[in-house]
Amino acid sequence: MKAAELFVRCLEAEGVRFIYGVPGEENLDIMDALLDSSIRFITTRHEQGAAFMADVEGRLTGRAGVCLATLGPGATNLVTGVADANLDHAPLVAIAGQAATNRLHKESHQVLDLTNLFQPITKYATQILNPEIIPEVVRKAFKTAQSPKQGACFIEFPENIARMADVQARPLKPVPVTIPHPSPERVAAVAEIISEAEFPLILAGNGLVRAGCCDALVAFAEKLNIPVATTFMAKGAIPDTHPLSLGTVGLQAHDYVSCGFDRADVIICVGYDLVEYPPRLWHRSGDRKIIHIDTHPAEVDAFYPVTDGALGDFRVTLAEVAGRARPHHGHLHERLHEAILRELHAEDDDLAFPLKPQRIVADLRRALARDDIVICDVGAHKMWMARMYPCERPNTCIISNGFASMGIAVPGAVAAKLNFPRQKVVAVTGDGGFLMNCQEIETAVRLALPLVILVWNDASYGLIEWKQQIQFGRTAHVKFTNPDFVRLAEAFGARGYRIRHTEELLPTLREALALDTVAIIDCPVDYRENLRLTQKLGEMVCPI
Ligand SMILES: Cc1ncc(C[n+]2csc(CCOP(=O)(O)OP(=O)(O)O)c2C)c(N)n1
Numbered sequence: 001m002k003a004a005e006l007f008v009r010c011l012e013a014e015g016v017r018f019i020y021g022v023p024g025e026e027n028l029d030i031m032d033a034l035l036d037s038s039i040r041f042i043t044t045r046h047e048q049g050a051a052f053m054a055d056v057e058g059r060l061t062g063r064a065g066v067c068l069a070t071l072g073p074g075a076t077n078l079v080t081g082v083a084d085a086n087l088d089h090a091p092l093v094a095i096a097g098q099a100a101t102n103r104l105h106k107e108s109h110q111v112l113d114l115t116n117l118f119q120p121i122t123k124y125a126t127q128i129l130n131p132e133i134i135p136e137v138v139r140k141a142f143k144t145a146q147s148p149k150q151g152a153c154f155i156e157f158p159e160n161i162a163r164m165a166d167v168q169a170r171p172l173k174p175v176p177v178t179i180p181h182p183s184p185e186r187v188a189a190v191a192e193i194i195s196e197a198e199f200p201l202i203l204a205g206n207g208l209v210r211a212g213c214c215d216a217l218v219a220f221a222e223k224l225n226i227p228v229a230t231t232f233m234a235k236g237a238i239p240d241t242h243p244l245s246l247g248t249v250g251l252q253a254h255d256y257v258s259c260g261f262d263r264a265d266v267i268i269c270v271g272y273d274l275v276e277y278p279p280r281l282w283h284r285s286g287d288r289k290i291i292h293i294d295t296h297p298a299e300v301d302a303f304y305p306v307t308d309g310a311l312g313d314f315r316v317t318l319a320e321v322a323g324r325a326r327p328h329h330g331h332l333h334e335r336l337h338e339a340i341l342r343e344l345h346a347e348d349d350d351l352a353f354p355l356k357p358q359r360i361v362a363d364l365r366r367a368l369a370r371d372d373i374v375i376c377d378v379g380a381h382k383m384w385m386a387r388m389y390p391c392e393r394p395n396t397c398i399i400s401n402g403f404a405s406m407g408i409a410v411p412g413a414v415a416a417k418l419n420f421p422r423q424k425v426v427a428v429t430g431d432g433g434f435l436m437n438c439q440e441i442e443t444a445v446r447l448a449l450p451l452v453i454l455v456w457n458d459a460s461y462g463l464i465e466w467k468q469q470i471q472f473g474r475t476a477h478v479k480f481t482n483p484d485f486v487r488l489a490e491a492f493g494a495r496g497y498r499i500r501h502t503e504e505l506l507p508t509l510r511e512a513l514a515l516d517t518v519a520i521i522d523c524p525v526d527y528r529e530n531l532r533l534t535q536k537l538g539e540m541v542c543p544i
């Protein structure tokens with residue numbers, strides 16, 4: 001077998017269904033071998049788009065998403081999406097072609113040391129310098145990417161190696177990774193602390209979503225009657241309508257949910273990644289008892305002083321602790337839950353135009369079923385979505401909160417629709433992030449993927465404007481002008497809508513969601529609400 005063919009067979013053995021990428025001269029053999037494979041190659045219009053597609057596929061499926069580029073500029077274009085997957089702990093395998101090994105030692109056309117370039121933004125980065133090691137390299141990359149804490153891996157494949165014939169090695173069989181059970185001593189110790197607590201509170205993080213154990217967390221919370229707040233990336237880990245849910249934490253400001261953290265004496269962190277939201281923002285006093293339940297030991301942080309914890313399989317740990325701890329009878333959280341719900345839905349029907357962020361979020365929720373998928377971009381709109389968009393299930397509102405890169409939403413929506421064709425998919429994006437990867441609209445139109453892109457139009461890098469206003473009372477270099485988004489949509493062969501009255505948004509969303517093509521909705525947003533929120537939260541008196 002030719003090396004490139006063996007490589008493709010190894011990817012098939014890993015269950016790869018899609019590879020996102022841009023072909024180049026140095027990956028000709030792989031591209032050709034893919035023609036005789038079950039894997040579908042998705043040609044993208046930028047390698048960054050390909051990397052974000054693999055990132056979001058990884059997050060939604062738990063299997064590594066795969067992106068491919070050529071050497072040099074193709075590979076450097078992958079960097080942002082690969083870094084995003086790595087810091088957001090999404091499983092991803094990136095593949096780049098490379099020059100032949102007889103010119104890697106010298107100044108040479110398009111040659112960069114790619115392994116070293118990707119090393120700091122992956123869990124594992126390597127080169128294939130011998131065709132016989134292909135099965136081990138591919139298996140190791142997928143195993144590493146998919147094992148907790150999940151992340152990105154990188155494989156560089158020089159063209160002369162890919163072309164070699166008569167390779168004897170054969171693909172290795174993937175073996176599922178098993179996570180050990182927690183030690184009984186730690187389970188007992190954790191159960192004891194929870195039993196003795198006055199007002200315990202759970203902070204659920206994305207690790208729990210990655211492990212597919214959200215139902216175990218809900219059972220744990222219910223058994224012990226402990227309220228749950230989630231990070232942005234763990235939205236839906238507990239249904240927002242659940243009486244024990246306190247919604248999400250993640251704003252810089254002191255939000256309603258922060259009142260719960262202020263009152264708690266024991267905070268039980270389950271699958272919490274510090275990359276999402278620094279402990280000093282939810283644990284200002286630094287003097288509460290912290291319980292760390294995870295598959296990995298805690299990161300060191302002055303505001304994350306772990307009192308005790310249990311490491312191991314989430315499902316087993318949560319069930320065993322719940323079996324030993326004494327249930328709580330406090331009902332303090334009920335008042336907070338009510339106050340949060342009241343606050344989050346107060347402006348659901350606001351008629352002001354341009355639309356308030358709260359109204360956009362409410363109409364989007366009304367237009368979508370509970371299993372439909374929203375991919376959020378990064379900006380002020382992400383903050384509103386993360387705080388206010390109610391989720392009943394995990395992985396129905398994808399948010400990048402580790403690397404938090406703009407430009408993820410449109411390519412992310414392409415991957416979501418390819419993998420979950422029966423669910424409606426909406427990319428929610430600012431006008432800034434939208435133009436960073438809007439070229440992938442062509443990919444979506446070419447693949448006939450019906451999806452909706454909801455652009456929050458403020459002609460500005462709104463989040464930065466918000467922060468500048470808070471800090472300096474004036475703005476610096478954040479304003480821009482936008483193209484005509486309706487005509488942009490039409491130029492791509494997609495449908496374009498412009499919202500001219502507040503009450504148009506919901507029917508437009510419904511119409512766009514029923515189409516069999518890509519729809520772009522240009523929705524003007526009134527971001528004066530950003531500072532109003534800051535002010536309101538600054539003056540907020542805790543309801544508990
Ligand atoms: C690739 C990238 N560049 C810059 C930033 C810093 N940044 C975060 S939010 C933001 C503004 C986003 O503007 P827009 O997409 O219009 O969304 P809005 O805040 O207006 O809702 C910027 C520049 C980032 N997170 N990612």
Ligand SMILES: [Mg+2]
Nearest residue numbers: 430431460462
């Ligand atoms: Mg904007």
